[in-house]
Amino acid sequence: MRAAWWRDAPRGSAVRQLIGGFAVLTVLLLVAGVVRWSMIGQLTASARVLTEAIYPAGAANTRALQALTDAETGIRGYQLTADARFLDSYLRGSAAFVPAIEDALSHTDDATLRRLLETERALGERWFTEFAAPIAAGPGGPAAVSTAWDAVGKQWTDRFRAAHREAEQWLADKQNQVVRTISRLVPIADATTVVLSLLSVAFVLLLAVRVVRGVGLPLTNLTRTLRRLAAAEHGARATVSGPAELREAGISLNTLAEENDRLRRLLQQQLETRALARAIGGAIGDALETDVILQEVVDRLGVAMRADRVWIRLGGGTPRAAQWYRPGLEPMLLDRAVPGKDLSRQVGVTDEARGVISVELDGRRQVTDDDRQLLDLVVEDLNRALHHAALYAQQRAVVLELQALDRHKDEFVSTISHELRTPLTSIQGYLEAIQDDMSTIPPAQQRMLGVVDRNARRLLNLVEDLLTLSQVEAASTELDKRPVRIASVVELATTSLAPMADGAGIVFTVDNRARDAHVAGDPELLERALLHLLSNAIKFTPGPGHVTIRCAIPNSRPDHVEITVSDTGMGIPVEDQANLFRRFYRAANASEQAIQGSGLGLAITRSIIEGHGGDISLVSELDQGTHVTISLPVSLTPALI
Structure with a gap:
């Protein structure tokens, strides 16, 4: 069966050595992992108590104390000065106190700590509602100071602080307990890990020595052969020796080297074909005239493929054609039918430039895959070049039209600006003449003339700006x-x-x-x-x-x-x-x-x-x-x- 393939390996083979060694190593690693995981689990649980309960609860309890202290400071300042700005501190403390206690309670399930925090909340709320709130609602100032009533408020705050200190002490004791647990577990985990790691390293070294002795020389031979092949020594072959696995690897390497030689020769032929195609594509890549592109393609393709004839026919609104023929032959009529043996492909990407390219070979020569690949690559470049030529012709027509429109626009702006400036100047002159003596003109008409004068000046400035812009752009180099x-x-x-x-x-x-x-x-x-x-x-x-x-x-x-x-x-x-x-x-x-x-x-x-x-x-x-x-x-x- 497939699951027991390793049982067929000879005793002492590389397979059996590696399987046995890795089995023992796996057991050691599993033991080390289990021990380490157990220790890390305990450490993680202790750390989680610190980070998710003790620290957040302590921080929230401290915020509650700070909130009460701020509120107490604000109330005291308001009592002494009647300055309402002190109430801002009181209001901030009042708003922050209960949320801080609630935050502390949310981070603990311990009954003792919850009892202490509940006591803090009750004392603090009583101080806020029964002592501080009436003072904040009153007028404040020295007249509102009552020594006996202040003593009551101080009694409540002292009791709150006592409860707060007790809660802080409980948190500190709990923190010390957790830290001692962590301190005790860390050395045990480290020592266990070190011992198991040393055992694993020792076993790995023993296994490595045995495997290297059995397979070192054959592997060295294989490696040397691979290096020679990588250094382009294509005739290098490996000596088949060593365990069965390495002998099989040597045979496979030699087979691979033979196949690589075959593929290398095939790749070289393909590279030469692609190089020819790139040369033809580069020759037509910069050409933007269709007739130039067609003639360049047939000239270069005929020489590259050692053909008898190459020709292209394009239909559309303006039919175009080009041909090349081997020296010693006569030009042909391009409306002839394509022989069955000739290579032929459709070319063109638009209806205005669609046609066929044909290659006529010597009758004694067979058409090869390289010939077909070269023609396909050239057709791709030809289609792109024809597309670019069509776009260039369209763009050139658009550019010429835009240039004409731009000239007409500049002429229009210049002409209309000149035509507008003359009547505007006349209007401005008559306005100035009227404004020289306005004693007989009623005030309402004087205001109207002012509006006319301002708008005439705006129009004249606009005309002057148009003329200046037209002149500067038209004569920027002069x-x-x-x-x-x-x-x-x-x-x-x-x-x-x-x-x-x-x-x-x-x-x-x-x-x-x-x-x-x-x-x-x-x-x-x-x-x-x-x-x-x-x-x-x-x-x-x-x-x-x-x-x-x-x-x-x-x-x-x-x-x-x-x-x-x-x-x-x-x-x-x-x-x-x-x-x-x-x-x-x-x-x-x-x-x-x-x-x-x-x-x-x-x-x-x-x-x-x-x-x-x-x-x-x-x-x-x-x-x-x-x-x-x-x-x-x-x-x-x-x-x-």
Whole structure:
């Protein structure tokens, strides 16, 4: 039977030695495990008493004492001063006392400890209800002090503390008892484990010596053979010797080595086939034109397969074809039927590019599995390449259409902005003429004219922003750049907006540490960018607030100058920050609070800064403020002004 297979092994064989030795070792380990498990069980039970009963009950009892003490301190302070704040301590102690006692009771089943804890709870509740509660409900102060009544309250608290000390002593005695039990069990468990472990080690060593003597040399021979095979000595074979198990292992190893040689030769053929397929796939992988892809495939496949002819036909709206033929043959008509012996596969992934690839071999040559595998691999790469070519053609058409739309959009924005600016300028001029002498105009009409003036200015500013954004994006590489002292630009911008800050109740701070730094740029555009940042900071900072502009050369980038505009305003939600530099985008909190703005300021600023070779970043926290940092490359040429 299968269960008694080891009985057929010869006496003294490796199998019998190992089975007998492991049986004895198993018994030793089982004995050690049982003893250890018994000791650990007792230790665990003792430790559980400490961690689940004594320690939690003691901690809860201590909290009860602390709660009563806090309440007593609060009541005493209220008696002496009539200050209601002392009642906070009393209320906290009153709220914590009963839960602490209940927690202590939940961690013990001992009748003595429960009796002591019940006594504590009864005395404490009596002190709270009969002594402390009337005082807390009264007016407090020295007039409420009664020496005789205080003596009664002190009597109850003294009795409570006596019961508490008795409970603490009981817990301490119980803890000492458990600790002594653990201290007695640990050495016994360790000694038993050491003795059984030494016996197990001694037996293992004896068993190892006997097994090594019987199988050492055959195993060494097998190991040496395995190392030679691992070192690519494919002709290495093992000497069959030793016990029956090792002789069988030697025979199996030699058989495995023979099979490995066969598989290695087969794998080498497959690798060569895959290498050819990868070469063809790599040649067409970067091609994006269908005709180029088809011709590359037939040229390379014909040479790789030593074929007579290779051709591809694709149908669809625009039929395409390509062929290759061996030197000495003539080109063929690609509408011929495919011979039965030829290799042929369907190609194409869409109806617009679906067809067949065919390979015609010499009549004396047999078609092999390698030929079929190579053709299948090439067809996979060809299908991917055709798919990519189709996607590329679609994307190129879409890109061209989008570029045309973008040009039309820019032309429309520029044209409509110019057309709007002329009538708006005229309206603004007539308004200014009317406002020069408004003595004969009634106050109601004057207010209306003010509204018209403000909205006309808003429309004119919007038109100017659109024109600036269009001009900067259209001519970012042709800006009128010249050496500019960046400190002058900062001073001009802050001077322009200082009245706006004062009117909004904003403290305006200028920290200009880079007075000698110069950049190559258009001073008017740079000033406009700073004006947008500063006006945003003032507009989104409720008064009283603080706006700071700092200009400095950072130590980490000495070839750049950084301008940081910081405010203490409303901040920007995290989900809106990634889109702030898009045209016409406004943060949700700005829209909810109806703060005026077109959403173009940051888009214009980024376009101006990037047109000067710089970059802009923003860090903001809701209700804490915003920090916008501009970084521009420093110019070595000093400015003339």
